[in-house]
Amino acid sequence: MDRDWTAISGMPDMNPCLAGGSENLCYVIYTSGSTGKPKGVMIEHRSLINFVFCLQNEFRLSVNERMLQSSASSFDISIFELWWPLSAGASLVLMPLNDLQLPSRLFSCALEYQVSVMMIVPSLLSVLLNEGSFSNLHSLRLFFSAGEALDPQLARRFRKQSQAELINAYGPTETTVASAFWLCPSDNECSVVPIGRPLANTRLYVLDPHLQPVPVGVPGELYIGGEGLARGYWRRPEQTSERFLQDTFMPESMNARMYRTGDRVKYMEDGNLLFLGRFDNQIKLRGFRIELGEIEAILLEQPNIRQAVMALREDNPGDQRLVAYVVADREKFDIAALRRAMRTLLPEYMVPAAFVLLQALPLLPNGKVDRTTLPRPMYGNREKAFRAPSTPLEEIIADIWLEVLHLDNAGIDDNFFDAGGHSLLAVQLINRINREFDLVMTIRNLFETPTIEGLALTVLGLFAAENPE
Template structure:
C-alpha cells in the first residue's frame, strides 16, 4: 500500500526558515506580522528587532546547530526570540515554565545549551545551570544599538531549527531534532490548511508543544498575521475573546482543548473559517457541532518526529462524524506506508498495519540517542532518494476504500491525554524509584464524564492512601501531564500466565478499597463547590476532602470550575487556586478569604448571610 497525496515530489525551496521569513518582511514590510492585545508589530519591525537580538546571540557564540534554551510564555517577545535564534544560525530548545526544575535541568544538560533567553521573573529557576542568560523584555535593552540588518547565520536547510523533548518509554525524555527543511515542508504551499497573507492565525499552544510550529511559522513564513493569545492557561472564554478581537480565521487546537471549548462555549469558534484539531482521536460529536455551523474542520495527524503533521483530513463531512473520523491522506511532500508486523511488507487496503512516514518532514532523529534513532528512523526500502529514511510511528491504521486512513490504536504503551504524548514507562520508572513503592503500573482509564485520566496503581506496605504523597513526589520530577490524577493501592499487581502485568484486570479508580468515606458539605460555600464539581465531573457523591484531580479533573476543567464559581460568587479565583486547593474544603476556604478581602467592612456573619443569599438566588 502506498498512500501519496498532492505533489509528493514537489520541489522544496533550498532555504532556511528565517530566510523565508526575511523574504516576506522585505516584500511586505508594513503588513502586520503579529498582534498581542492592543500591540502590533509589522513584518519590518519584527525583522529588525530579531536581527538585533541575533547579533547579540552571535556575540555569545551562537552559530549553526548551536542550541539556545528559551523559557517564556506567549508574547511578541518570545516570537522575536525564536526568530532571532534562527537568524543567529542556532536552534531553539523550548522550556515550559511549568516543568519541574529537575526536568528542566536534564533538558538543558542533555541538549548542550549554553545560552538561555528567559523572562526575568523565571531566571531564578536556572541559577544553578551555568547558562548565560539574556532577558526577554519588550525593549530588548541588551541588544539596543546593534545593527538592524541580518547577520550572516551560516545555517543551511539541513541544520536544526529546534529540539523538542517528548516523553520517553525508558524514563528518560528524548529530544527530537527538527531541521529547517522539516519546518518548510510543513508550512510551504500547505495543501491541508489555508495559509496565505489574508489569514489570521491564532497562537495558543505552549512553545514546548509542536503545534506551535504550525502556528508561528505557518503564519510568519506565509505573510499571514499571528494573533497571540494572552498569557496563562487557555480558556474557552479567552479563546472566544481572541477570535472576536483579532478576527481569527485559522485556529489549531489540541483535541482536549477543542472538545472543552466546543462543549462549554459552542459559539466560540463559529466565526473561524478553518479549525484544525490534532493530538488525539478527533471527537465526532464536537466536530459535528462545528461542521453544522459551516466551519471547515481539519483532522490533523502526525507525531513530533514528522514535524507536527504528516496526514490530514481536510473538510470533515457530517457523515464522517457518525463514526471514527479519518486521519485522511498524506500532506504535500509526504509519503505514507501501511506495513505488517515485519515493518516492511505492505498490506492491502482494509487490513490493519503500522503507519510509516517518509519525505522531508521526517526529523533528523533523537538528540544524542543514536541507537533509539536507528530503531525508529529506518532506511526507506521503497523510495528512490539515496539515504532516505522512514519513521515508524507505532500507530495502527487501515486504508479505506476511499483512500482515507483510519486510526485504530498503538502497538506499544504510548497514550495521548489532552494532546500530550505519554509513555507509560516513564511514569512507571519514576514511581519505581520511590522508596515506599514495591511495584507500580500506570494506565489510562475513562472518567465518568467521558474524558481520559492517567491512573497510578501501586503496591506499598506503608502508603495507605498513596495519592497525595506520590503525586507530590512525581511533581518534583515530571510535568503535570505525566502525573497520575487517580490512584489505586493494590496488594499485588495482577499477572497473566506469562508473568506480565494483566492490564485488563486492573480495577477502576472507584474500586479503591482504601478510599476514605465521603464527608458531606458543612457550609453553603462547600456545598456550592461540590455542586460545581459534580456537574463538571459527572460524579454524584463528592466529599469535601476529595481531590479534584483524583476524581477525573484536569487543567481544562479547572478553568470551568473558576468560571462557574465566579457566576455564583462576587470574586474571580485564578485557575491556579484549583491546583493549590484541590478539595472542596480547601477551595471553599479560598473563596471565603477572597470574598472577605473584598468586603472587609462586613462581619463574618454578614459574609455568611450574603453567601447564603447568593447560593439561594
Template sequence: MVGLSIPARFAEQLARTPEATAVTEAATGAELSYRELDQRANRLAQHLIGLGVGREDRVAVLMERSIGLVVAFLAILKAGAVYLPIHESYPADRRQWVIDRAGAAVLLTDETTRATDLPAGVPVVTVDDPALVREPALDPGVSIHPGQLAYVIYTSGSTGLPKGVAVTQQEVVRLLCDPQWSPERYARSLLLGPHAFDIFVFEVWLPLLHGGQVVVAPPGRLEPATLRRLIAAHRITGLHLTAGLFRVIAEEAPEALRGLREVLTGGDVIAPTAVSRVLEVCDGIVVRAAYGATEGTVLSAHLPLTRGAQIGTVVPIGDPLTGVTVRVLDGRLTPVPAEVAGEIYLADAGVARGYLGQPGQTAERFVADPFGAPGSRMYRTGDLARRTAGGVLEFLGRVDSQLKILGFLVEPAEVEAALAGYPGVAQAVVLARELEGGEKQLVGYVVPESGGLDLAALRAHTRTLLPDYMVPAAFVSLDSLPLTANGKLDRAAMPAPDFDQIRASRAPESALHLVLCEIFSSVLGVPEVGIDDSFFELGGQSLQAMRLLNQIRTKTGVDILVNTLFDAPTVAELAAFVDAKRTTAV
C-alpha cells in the same frame, strides 16, 4: 522556496511587509512590527554569537509565553543554532538532564523563569535584558543551510528517559509552505500551546512566514471564557487546539470559537460529536483534523471539514501533505489490504533526522524504506490504522503502550521508572483510565516492598522528576499485581482508584456549597463530594478543570481562572472566592 531556511524565508517576508504587525502580546498589548522583531532578534543573535554559539549548537529556552519567546526562537535560528525548548513544568532534575544530554551552549530565560531553580553549568541570558540594546541590530549574516537542524524537542521515552527529536529547517519550511494551508485563515493566529510542544512550530512560523500576525496568549492555562475574549478582542482567524481541549470547548462553550476561520485539532482521537457541534454553532468555520508525529515534523496528514460534512463514528486521518507518504504495513513491511489493520509508517518529506545522540533508538524507529530510493528511511509511528474500501484512512490506536495526555506523548515506562525509583516500591505499573468526558487520566499502581507506603510522599517525589502532565492523577497501593493464567499483567483486573479514601466528610453548609459540590461530582465522576475535598486530590486534571470552571461560570455568573483553582482547590475555598467576587460586583 521549500529549499530556503527559516531565517531566509522570514527575510523575504520582512522585505515585503516591514511595518506590518508581526507579534502582539495579549496580556500587555505590546506589539512588534516585522522590522522591530527582526532588529530585536538580530541583537540577541549577535549576543549569542559573541558567547561562542555557532552552527547547530543547542540553545535552551526556558520562558513563559511572551513576545520575547518569539524573539528568542528567531534569534537562535539567525545565529545558525538550534532551539531546545524546556517546558516550564519540568522539575529541576529533568531540566538539568535535558540541558546536559543535549549539550546546550546557552540557556535563554525571562525575568519570571530566571527566578526559578535554573540548571547549572550553562551560561544564562535573560532575553528582556535592557543591555541587549547595545548589540548591533544588523542581521548577523550567518550562512544557514536548509539541511541544518532547526530544533530538538524531547519527548517521553520507552527506556525510562526522554529522547530528543532533531528536525531540520528544510522540513519545517516544507510544512509551512504546503499549499493546503491558507495564510488568510491564519492571518491572526493565536499562540496558545507550550513552546516544548511541537505544534508551536506551526503556531509561530506559519503566520510569520506568510505576512500574518502572531497573537501571544497570556502565560498559563486558559479557560473557555478567556479564550472567547481573546478570539473576539484580537479578531483571531486561526488557532490550534489539542483533541482533548477541542472536545471540552465543543461540549462546554462552542460559541467561544465564533469568528474563527479555521481551527486545527489533533494529537489524539478526535471526537466526531465535537466536530459536528462546532460546525453547527460557528458559521463558516473550517475544522481541520490533523495527524502527525514529532518525528514527522509536526503534521503529516489532514482533513478539512465544513458544515454539511458527513461525519461518521470516526474522524479519518485524512490526506497526506505534499511530498509526505503515509504507508500502512504489516510486520514484514508489506502493505496491508483494505479493511485490515496495520502500522503507520511516514516516509519522504517530513521525516526527522533522528534522536539526538541516541543512534540505537534512531535505528529502531527510523528504518530503511524498501519502497524508496537507496538510503531513504521511514519513521515507524507505532500507530495502528486501516484503509476502508473507499480508501479512507482510520486511526485504530497504538501498537505499543504509548499514550497521549493533554496532547503530549507519554511513555508509561518513563513514569513507571520514576515510581520504581522511590524507596520502598517493589513494583510499579502505570495505566491510563478513560474518563467520561473522553480525556485520559494516568493511574500509578505500586506494590510496596513491605508494610505500607505513603502515597502522598510518592506523589511529591514524582513531581520532582516529571512534568505535571506525566504525574499520575491517582496512586493505588496493591499487595501484588494481578496476573493472567499466562503470568502476564491482568490489566482488566486492575482496580479503579478509590477516591473515597481521601475524601473529607464535611457536608455542604450553604446553597452555593451544594451547587459547587454537584458540579465537582459531575465533572469528576464521583458520587459524592465534601466541601473540603480537593479537586486535584480527587483526580482532577487540566481539561476537567476547564469543564469545572465553565460550569461554575454558567451556574453562578462568576469567572474563575485556572490559577485560582490551583490556589483554592476545594468547594469551601471556591465558594468563598465566588462570594467575594459577588460582593465586589455589588
C-alpha cells in the same frame, strides 16, 4: 554578562560569517520516553519550511487573517500556530499563558480579534462545544483538530455549531507537527474520521512486521517518509536508529529514511488512512504523548515499591484519567507521600489521577499483566478528617465539584487533584464557577487553593476586589 564583560568586549563586533542552510537544526521539542527520560526531537529548517509551505499551498492563509495561539511553546502545535501565519504575512493573536486553557477567555479573545484559524486538541474542543459559542464565531474559516484521535460524535457536534472547515490533522513530533490531513466534507455525516492523506513531499506506508505493504483494508503499522522527518533524537543514537529506518521503497542512492510510528492504521477504499490505535504502551492524553513506561519507571524508583503498572481509564464517558497500580514491600504504605513525590518528578499532565495499592498484580496465563481486570480506582481518598460544606457558598462550589469529578461526596478540605482532577477537569471547574458567580477566576487560583474551602475564600476575595466599599 556583567561579570564577563571584559572578555566579551574584546571579541569582534561584526556579524559572524556563517551561512545557515536548510539542514541546520531549527528546534528541539521533548516527548515522553519509555525509559523514563524524555527524548529531544531534532527538527531541521528544511522540514519546517516544507510543513509551512504545504499548509499555505493547501489552505491559503491571507494577510488579513488571524491565528489564535492556544498552545504552550512546549507543545508542537505552537509551531503550527507561530510559523504559518507569520510566514504568510497574517497575524498571530497571543494569549496570556494562564488563559490558554480557559474556554471563556479563549472564546472572548477569538471573538474580540475576529480569529479565522484555530488548532485545538479534541479533549479541549469538547469543553469548548459545551459553551455553545462557536455559532457566534463567524470569522472562523479553518478549524484544525490535532494531538488526539477525533471522535466522530465530537466532529458532528462541531459541524452543528460552526460553518468553518473542519480538518483532522495527524502526525507525530518526529515528522514535524503533522504528516496528514483530512478535510471533513460539508455533506459528510462523519460516521468515521480518517487521518486522511499525506502532505506534499510526504510518504505514508502501511506495513506488516516484515516491512512489506499490506492490502487496502488490512491493518498494519504506519511508517512515514519524506521531507518532514526529524534528524533524530538529541544525543540518543540508539533510539534514533530504532525508530528511523532506511526507506527501502526509495532508490538506495537517495539514502532516504522512514519513521516507525507505532500507530496501527489501515487504508480505506477511498485512499484515506484510518487510525486504529497504538501497538505499544504509548498513549495520547489531552494532546500530550505519554509513554506509560516512563511513569512506571519513575514509580519503581520510589522507596518500597516492588511492582508498578500504569493504565489509562475512562470510567466515565469522555473523562480519561491516568491510574497507577502499585505493589509495595510493606502493608502500611504512604500513598499520599507517593502522590506528592510524583508531582515533583513529573509534569502535571503525567501525574496519575489515582493510586491503587494492590497485594499483587493480576496476571494472564502467559505471565503478562491482565490489564482488563485491574480494579476501578476510588478517587478522593482523604488525608484529613471529613468536613462537610458549612456555608451556602461552599455548598454551591461543592455541587459543581461533584458534577465535574463524578463523585458522591466532597469535604471542604479535599484536594481537587487528589480526588482525580486534572488540567481539563480544572478548566471545567473554573469555567463553571466563573459562570455561576460572574467572576474571572483562573486556573492558577485552583492550583494555589485546590480545596472547596480555599475556592470559597478566593470567590469572596474576588467579590471584595470588584465591590470595594
